[in-house]
Amino acid sequence: MTAMTTERWVNFWLVDAFASEPFQGNPAGVVLEAEGLEAETMRLVAREVGASETAFLLPAGEEAADFTLRWFTSTCEVPFCGHATLATAHILAETGRYRPPTELTFSTRRGLLRIRLCPSGEAPCIPMVQTPAAHFEPCPIPPGELAAALLTSPEQLHPDLPLLKDDTHLFVPFRRLEALLNLGPDFRLLSRLGLEYELTGFACFTTETLEPTSHWHLRFFAPAAGINEDPVTGAAQGPMAVYLLEQGVLSGQAGQTGSWVGEQGDALQRPGRVQVEVSLDEAGHVRQVYIGGPAVTVLQGRLRVG
Structure with missing residues (x-):
C-alpha cells in the first residue's frame, strides 16, 4: 500500500x-x-x-x-x-x-x-x-579602497564625519545628496571588501535630504548577502539616528525622547520614510530606539x- x-x-x-x-x-x-x-x-x-x-x-x-x-x-x-x-x-x-x-x-x-x-x-x-542597541566602533577600511568599490572619489566622503561600523554594517558619510543618489557601486568589489573587513552591509548617507521634514537620506548596499541595494532598511535607519546623535549632528535632551525621519529608496523608485524615536536616559545616553511607519x-x- x-x-x-x-x-x-x-x-x-x-x-x-x-x-x-x-x-x-x-x-x-x-x-x-x-x-x-x-x-x-x-x-x-x-x-x-x-x-x-x-x-x-x-x-x-x-x-x-x-x-x-x-x-x-x-x-x-x-x-x-x-x-x-x-x-x-x-x-x-x-x-x-x-x-x-x-x-x-x-x-x-x-x-x-x-x-x-x-x-x-x-x-x-x-x-x-524596537531595534537592537547600536554600538559603533572604528573600521580600518581605507577610504580610498572604499571609494573605489563605490565607484566614487574619496573627496565625496564627508571630511568631518567618521567611518564607523555597528556590528557588520559600515556607515559611510557623504558630503552631498547628489553624489549619494548618483552612486553605482561595483558590487563584486564591494562584496569582496565586505568579506575582507567582516562587513555585510554599507549604509551610505548624507544629511542633505529631498524633503524639508527629513533629517538624512540613506542608501544601503549588501551584495555579500545577495542584496545589491535594499529599498528601505530598518536595521540601518535606527542606528543612523544614534550615529548622528553621537556625532553631534542631531541634538537630543537627557531624559527625553526625540523623533526624526530618514529617507531611503528614492534611487530605486521605491521611496520610503522611516520615523525613528530615540529615548535618552538622565545622563544623555541612548536608552532605546524605535523605528516605524x-x-x-x-x-x-x-x-x-x-
Missing part, C-alpha cells in the same frame, strides 16, 4: 513596509502560523515568496514574550530585520488579531524586541518596532509546504 501523506499549506502575505501606497517602501513576506516548520522549510518559503526577507511568527519560547519571530532570506536566517518585523505587526493588526493601541514582545535571536501598535486615522495602525498589504496567498 502507498503511504498516505498529509498536505500542509500556510497563509502568507506580502507587505510593502514604510510605505503608504503599493509598490513603494520595502516588500517583506509574513507567515503568521509557522509552528512546526523546520528552518530549511522557512528558507525555502522565503525563497518562494521572493521578498528580500520573510518573517515567521511562532509561539513564544519564553515567558516574557508573546511570540517568537524569525527572519529568513532565500539563502539563510538573519538575526534581525526591521521592515519584516514592521510588516508582521501590520498584518497582526490588519487581520484583527490585535487592535491598537497594543504592545507586544517578540523573542528573537537578538533578544526581546518590543512592538507598539499605534492608532492611525487611515492605516490599520502605525507599527513602531505605515505599511500596505499588496498580496495574500496560500503556499504548500508539505
Whole structure:
C-alpha cells in the first residue's frame, strides 16, 4: 500500500513596509502560523515568496514574550530585520488579531524586541518596532579602497564625519545628496571588501535630504548577502539616528525622547520614510530606539509546504 501523506499549506502575505501606497517602501513576506516548520522549510518559503526577507511568527519560547519571530532570506536566517518585523505587526493588526493601541514582545535571536501598535486615522495602525542597541566602533577600511568599490572619489566622503561600523554594517558619510543618489557601486568589489573587513552591509548617507521634514537620506548596499541595494532598511535607519546623535549632528535632551525621519529608496523608485524615536536616559545616553511607519498589504496567498 502507498503511504498516505498529509498536505500542509500556510497563509502568507506580502507587505510593502514604510510605505503608504503599493509598490513603494520595502516588500517583506509574513507567515503568521509557522509552528512546526523546520528552518530549511522557512528558507525555502522565503525563497518562494521572493521578498528580500520573510518573517515567521511562532509561539513564544519564553515567558516574557508573546511570540517568537524569525527572519529568513532565500539563502539563510538573519538575526534581525526591521521592515519584516514592521510588516508582521501590520498584518497582526490588519487581520484583527490585535487592535491598537497594543504592545507586544517578540523573542528573537537578538533578544526581546518590543512592538507598539499605534492608532492611525487611515492605516490599520502605525507599527513602531524596537531595534537592537547600536554600538559603533572604528573600521580600518581605507577610504580610498572604499571609494573605489563605490565607484566614487574619496573627496565625496564627508571630511568631518567618521567611518564607523555597528556590528557588520559600515556607515559611510557623504558630503552631498547628489553624489549619494548618483552612486553605482561595483558590487563584486564591494562584496569582496565586505568579506575582507567582516562587513555585510554599507549604509551610505548624507544629511542633505529631498524633503524639508527629513533629517538624512540613506542608501544601503549588501551584495555579500545577495542584496545589491535594499529599498528601505530598518536595521540601518535606527542606528543612523544614534550615529548622528553621537556625532553631534542631531541634538537630543537627557531624559527625553526625540523623533526624526530618514529617507531611503528614492534611487530605486521605491521611496520610503522611516520615523525613528530615540529615548535618552538622565545622563544623555541612548536608552532605546524605535523605528516605524505605515505599511500596505499588496498580496495574500496560500503556499504548500508539505
